[in-house]
Amino acid sequence: MEDQIKQLREQINQLDQDLIAKLAERLAAVKQIGEIKKQLGLQVTDLGREQELKVIHQTACQKNGLAYAEIEALFQLIIALSKKIQQ
Numbered sequence: 001m002e003d004q005i006k007q008l009r010e011q012i013n014q015l016d017q018d019l020i021a022k023l024a025e026r027l028a029a030v031k032q033i034g035e036i037k038k039q040l041g042l043q044v045t046d047l048g049r050e051q052e053l054k055v056i057h058q059t060a061c062q063k064n065g066l067a068y069a070e071i072e073a074l075f076q077l078i079i080a081l082s083k084k085i086q087q
Contacts, residue, residue, distance in 0.1 A: 023078070027085055034086030044086045050079060 037044065057075050061068040 026078070027082065030082040030085050037086060044083050053079070 034044065036042075053075070054072075057071065058068045061071050
């Protein structure tokens with residue numbers, strides 16, 4: 001049993017590393033978008049895009065058997081970080 005726990009924890013560690021790598025990719029894209037927005041004189045906050053992301057995230061949660069209400073806070077943090085990077 002303890003070996004199984006250890007193995008599952010190692011799997012979680014790898015998944016966490018994958019999540020961090022994907023977040024870094026996302027934030028690099030966010031930075032590029034921020035630079036383009038500055039050139040175009042656009043606002044950082046785009047409520048339409050935020051609503052679009054909410055629908056995308058809700059759909060992904062449904063497909064993966066996750067409760068969006070529990071995942072929403074995570075994405076709120078990611079969006080807040082994204083806005084900070086774009087400023």
